[in-house]
Amino acid sequence: ERIAVELWKLLASAHPDKVEMFFSTGLAPYITEDFPKIQESGIPKLLPFAPVEKIVRFGLFLRNVPDLARKILRDLKLDRESIEGGSHFAALFSEEEVESPYALRKRIARYGLKMVRDFYEMRLALLQQDEAESYSPLESDLLEAKRRTGEIIITKKQAESIVKERLLWITKVESEKNCVSLSELMLSGKDLISLGVSPGKRMGEILQLAFDRVLQEPKENEKEKLISYLQESGLLDS
Template sequence: MRIELPQKVSTIINKLLQHGYEAYAVGGCVRDSVLGKKPDDWDITTNATPDEIKKIFFRTIDTGIAHGTVTVMLEHEGFEVTTYRIDGEYEDNRHPKSVSFTRNLIEDLKRRDFTINAMAYNDTQGMVDEFNGMSDLKDKRIRCVGNPEERFGEDALRILRAVRFSAQLNFKIEEETKKAIQKLASNLKHISAERIQVELVKLLVSNHPERLKQAYEMGITKVILPEFDCMMNCEQNNPHHLYTVGEHTLRAVSHIENNKALRLAMLFHDIAKPATRTTDEQGIDHFYGHPKKSVEMTKVILKRLKFDNETRNKVCLLIQYHDVDIENDKKSVRRMINKVSEDNFLDLLKVKKADILAQSNYKREEKLYNVNTVEKLFHEIMKDKECVSLKNLAVSGQDLIDNGIKPGKQMGIILNTLLNEVIEEPKLNNYPYLISRALKLNKEENKV
């Protein structure tokens, strides 16, 4: 099989070959190329040592010299070139205590996680596939290189990576690999929150985020996201639902576009339902106050997983308003736009649609019609440039100052009063009226 290597990758490999060394493209770039996907980056492996690599290329950067990695720069673009290596004993379920270089490619490939990531290629030798990665790609199978318990014992993050690759590639996990995951899932407690976050997000934004259920079934979420296990075990005896909270959540995540904040919002939108569940005399379940409680729980979880503030704020905002009914009239839509902002409003509607599509058929058409009507009204409001925030108001704080109103708390109250009136009646958004109204409000406040 022939792979089309980028020109610069070929240049690096050929230069190493010309100096008497071996060199191959290796890992994910080979896998993706075989699958017909464009690799995000290209990794190169060689039997040349870091010092030997640096002698061959004009410009290099010591990016991971202790582990044999040198970045070769070609026309301002960097390519990681790593010496064949054998990992020493692993001490923390993540990192080897030491690494030693080897001149044997197979020894290097032997230490890698999955067979589909343990293939090497160059145009001279062709494909090196010692562990039948090509066969596993053909059969759509995730399988460890060698003994799966040893591979997961070396690096527990590989346990989550197996599910992530399964979701990204739509592959099944081979049985022995699956058994080892179930046995060793608890070792994920040794992995940093930052690394867990990266793999979880990659899983969520894949084409098959519902594969998170595999993580639940194999005991992974019990370690990294125990709140999800509670959702999987929480029934929803209610006309609007026919799945457990967890099953509903998995479907909701799949019904929204693969954007990080949106997928996270769907994952956590009902996270507090198990904690807020009550059952009435007719046997109907209710989850009063679950959006507010879900926001509180989500803040804790996202902080625990080291998400950035921007992501945390957006996800929590969408969860806060996901269950709020928006009347399908312009006034109600303007009010909600003001609460969540123009930038977030359409995302909120996407969240609402995904939520509805993951529910029962009860009143589904009516619910979707209302959301679609609200979306049309939003576009009309934007087209007509109706005021929905202070930035759209026909007067500014400086205008009020110019008319004798002192800056401070009272000015803020006046501006928000004007905004609320304009949201109720857009025709009022004109300079003469708003200045007159502001002066009147200021006078009334000063009397008090």
Template sequence: MKISIPPAAREILDRLHSAGFEAYVVGGCVRDSILGRVPGDFDITTSAKPQEVKELFDRTIDTGIEHGTVTVMIGKEGFEVTTYRIDGEYEDSRHPKEVIFTASLIEDLKRRDFTINAMAYSDEDGLIDEFDGLSDIENKIIRCVGEPKERFTEDALRMMRAVRFAAQLGYDIEEKTREAIKELSPTLSKISAERVQVELVKLITSDNPGRIRDLYETGITAVIMPEFDRCMDTPQDNIHHAYTVGEHIIKTVEAVRADRYLRLTMLFHDIEKPSCRTTDEEGVDHFYGHAEKGAATAVAILRRLKFDKDTMNMVEKLIKYHDYRYPAEKKNVRKMASKVGRDIFPLLLEVRDADTAAQSDYLRDAKNEWTDEVRRLFAEILKDDECLAISDLAVNGKDLMDAGIKPGKEMGLILKAMLADVLEDPSHNNAEYLMKKENLDKILKSISENT
């Protein structure tokens, strides 16, 4: 087997070899090369100690030197070069108490998470596959190196990584590995929210986001987002639905395109249905208020998982308005697009498409026809450059100041009233109409009566 190593990485290997050290590309780059994928980076493992690596290269960065890792710069590219090591006892499901350097490549590979990530390669020695990673690739299996409980005790995040790799590659998790995840999933509580977030996003934006179900079945969601587990246990006895809330959520995540915002939205869009569920006298379930309440809960979960503010704001808005219903008429589309934002509105329609796809067949064609018509009307609105925001109005604050309106709250209320008028009738978006004295007087009177 021949793996194509980029020139810069080959230069590092050659220099280490010339100095008498062993050196191999290792881990994900080997796996991806075998799979025919383009590796994101090439990591190198070597028998050279960190200081010996630093002496061989002009530009190095001590990125993790206490664990044997030095980043070697070749031009503008950085490559992590790590000394063969044996990890000592783990005390916190994350960090070894000590790291011992070793002269054995095999000992170094033993500490790695999964067999498909425990292969090394050099042109001189070919593929080093002590743990049958190649066989697991051929059989599409995620399997721990050695004893799964030991690997997950060393770093609890590896349990999420197992599910994430299964999702990204379309593999199955080997039974012993899966059982160990079920047993040790509670230890994920020791892992930082930032690391959990990274794995969750990689999983749900993969080609198989429905593997969220694996997170649930192995007990991982009970630790990182217990709100989801309630959804899996909540039925939807309603003609519009065919699944439990949780199964519906999973199917919506599968139905929407692999956009970070969209898939997070679908993951949490019905998260408060369990708390909002009521059953009428005929045995029909209803979930009044679930969208607005769910938006708040989604933000709380995203904040807990240390997501950025932009993501929280976007997901909150998409969830809050995902179930809004209105006649497919231009003025209604303008109002809704104005409410959520010109750029966000198309995403909201994608959310509706995914939601409908994961419901029962009841009225599905009519629901899809409604979305298609709204999408068509929105395209016309954009083509005609119709006003959707205060910034689109034919007048601005300066015009109001020239008319004697002082800057402040009143000015803001006037502009909002003008926008509401123009959303009803786009032809009103001209300065002459908006600045007519009788129109301004009418707006001012309305503001006075409501404050």
């Protein structure tokens, strides 16, 4: 546990890249069973100006081993919130990019607005940090192979543009106060009970469908509009 404390001190410092010392000094196997696999996957670049929050800094550190993130954080004996949040933050880096505001709102509904915004801000910072760097010979070979097979390739500039667009979408979600959680839905279980729906699995499914409707069309988050939608869909009696 003491090593875990020292690990966090390094990650939380202005020089988080010094965490590499745990690998160069041979300490990695003594931290957690899976810790050496971080080096095997490539020790990721870290950001000295990232928010000093365990979710963000551990998430950045473990982004190359998303499948192991939860186990590593649990073995480090972090608190439950940091384990859940850190593993989710790490996982976001390996997820396929969302292609629409609707898909982004679904992502926010799953992970929370703050985490998704933090993720895109860190993605942008990492891309801008790499902007001046040229491709290594290995990366150049991989890019050439992808060109020959017709695989879609985007440049760092294009990736940066995509991330900036997603941040604009997030700002719009905030400014328009879009519903991105069930608690913000203007239709409740009590409303459904008054319409003859019994508490239980079916009620949960109906609320989830109403929520998805609002994620697709934010302006539909009004009780009467949602009731009409559910009636037209045959989920409620007219």
